[in-house]
Amino acid sequence: MVKRQAYQPILITDASRSQHDQLRSRQLRYIVMMSIRAACLVVGAILVGVKPPLLWLWLSLCGVGMVLIPWLAVLLANDGPPKEKYRLANRLHRSQRDETPPRSLPAEERPHPVIDAEQ
Template sequence: MATARSEGKPVLITSAEKSQDEQLHDRKVRYVLLMGTRVVLLIVATVLVMAEAPLLWVWIPLCVAGGALLPWVAVLVANDRPPKEQHRMRSWLRRTPSPDDPRALTQREHQVVDPDE
């Protein structure tokens, strides 16, 4: 029986993070989507002004506010990376050892001696 490695297929590693290239691509896509939304808001504002839509005094400030805030949000989202997953060893190291375990001696509290007392 042939294994996945001998057939040339990649082995699935479930705890591995996305590659840097995949993370960069995802951030670029989010940035383009947000900036595309900004362009849509600009077009909507232009159409509303040209059509002299009712409640124009409400719609134009909303479009302008969205157009002003979206670049800031887009940059924050584009520069954000996915959160790092907790390392598996941390939970193992935080586990309280049994009293018979030699590591238990190093983890008990030490008495602090103050020279001024």
């Protein structure tokens, strides 16, 4: 007679976001950052016309924003999810750390298999 295993639900909370969702969030982040850059340009032009005190400081801040923000925007727009080798190492680390709990624990506390579309 074979001993029957207790049913363990499969959770997908560790599943990565879809490619479309990742692309959409990166595009939105890029648009927001480039809008901030455009605002720095407009504020710099207004400051030159108004000539407030410490004009050199305000123009320097706007200039730094106009130079650094596009660089950061491109870096963040091209950033993707963690590489598979890091996700795999993290998964292995968790599985080594977890021991098989007794069957009397509720389903939420038992180790659960993770479905990964990339496997």
